[in-house]
Amino acid sequence: MSDLPSDRLEPGPPFSNVGIDAFGPWNVVTRKTRVGSAQSKRWAILFTCLTTRAVHIELVEEMSSSAFINALRRFVSIRGKVKVFRSDRGTNFVGSTDNLKIDTVNVENGPVRDFIYKSGTVWIFNPPHSSHMGGVWERMIGISRRILDSMLSSVNGKNLTHDVLVTYMAEVSAIINNRLLVPISPDPDSSIILSPSTLLTQKTCGTDTTYR
Template sequence: MQVQKMSDLPPDRVSPEPPFTHVGLDVFGPWMVTARRTRGGHAESIRWAVIFTCLSTRAVHIEVIETMTTASFINGLRRFSAIRGPIKTIRSDQGTNFIGACKELKLNTTDPELKTYLKDNKSTWIFNPPHSSHMGGVWERMIGIARRILDALLLKLNPSYLTHEILVTLMAEVTAIMNSRPLVSVSSDPEAPAVLTPSMLLTHKKDTLAAPSGDFDVNDLSNKHWRRVQALADAFWKRWRQEYLTTLQTKGKWNMEKPNLQVGDVVLLKDSQMKRTEWPTGLVVKTFPSRDNTVRKVEVKVVKHDIPRVYLRPISELILLFHAKNV
């Protein structure tokens, strides 16, 4: 196997332009939904989703498309551009999932109609070489995790429970969950430690939309469509927390000494009792070294509703986001 020095980031990864000017794209699905009720039951239809990842802010946007045609895909692009603004660069891979989706969608990326649309909008579509998914790592990981979780949730769901409206609303909830993930620390201020998220870059708002109160069970779906959406969104959040957020921690069993948490470290507090997107961010204000000089519990200051609170927590309940020595 040949190796070579890692190249610099492409210009569209570091250009100071508005969000979603340069995007990575993938298509995933399909899922069966109830299109309409009939006397004998219900008529089913297929839906797909197009996921866009901003190459600079790492935000995501998901559009549901209805038919397996280039025209439907162009409509999805048009809806995306109407909300997020013009696209200069679209990047995608040539992996099995994307090529397979294009074939089933009857989407030909050399289609004159699609080429004309891209040309009229001054957009460029760039394909990575085959078998080089690492070149699209900036969007591949997000897309891969979202696709795996959604497929696991929706493919085993009775199509009679899933309508187009439920699917579109669920994708909006999934987008909000993904865009609330932490990127880097933006402040080491002990009074207001805040963590930069894609949502903050898109909305310029620090707070995220709170999830509805109440318990929603994906296995006990009621006739109320909004409850079905929340049950599925909660199920997505639980899988997202387990499969993505935990990877922000160093993995491995406890057979090796690890660097201690220090005063000034910015951490994310795990809390299984809290709703998705609401895990608080805190600042380590005190450590408690054991006899062997290893830290296994700390005091963390969290600011809620502009009121600072201090909690004693074991390090197993914390996710390190930003180390004090990097300040």
């Protein structure tokens, strides 16, 4: 196995180096009528920090350049400026897919490229047919799907709205970010549990349920 990329090991603030991928879609109720309800699709953009392994999920109404730029802007506004984005070369982000009728965002052309250039961010694609190199975000996608499927199992598809799905995505992020990064210390006086959430919020919850 070769060495990890430098941006996986580089010390720095959370979400300085980010892996990104898209998943979905889900059908949500957008309008109720007398005879039924109108539905539309929603996708999720998952951002994962390459060093702290924290995740941030943004919901988008369509896989288009404008919707994707808005998701990037929301993410940067909350998490701060990003130095490096990494992703695969899947049809979600690159390629001419008009003939295939695939919903896609092409970050190599047009407004997305201009937005990334102006923000001073570098976007690095993995080589083609190298899905193993995207294990950082593919693992997070798999975990997110399993948690979300469990949440949606108790929700009638006719009652799933955009607001409910946004709330679920926030809770999925919170669950993932609360996972342990290192084993729990056997020292009874050490109540600090290191997790991505701890690194993001600087809050640790001890056995007395008070924040320290």
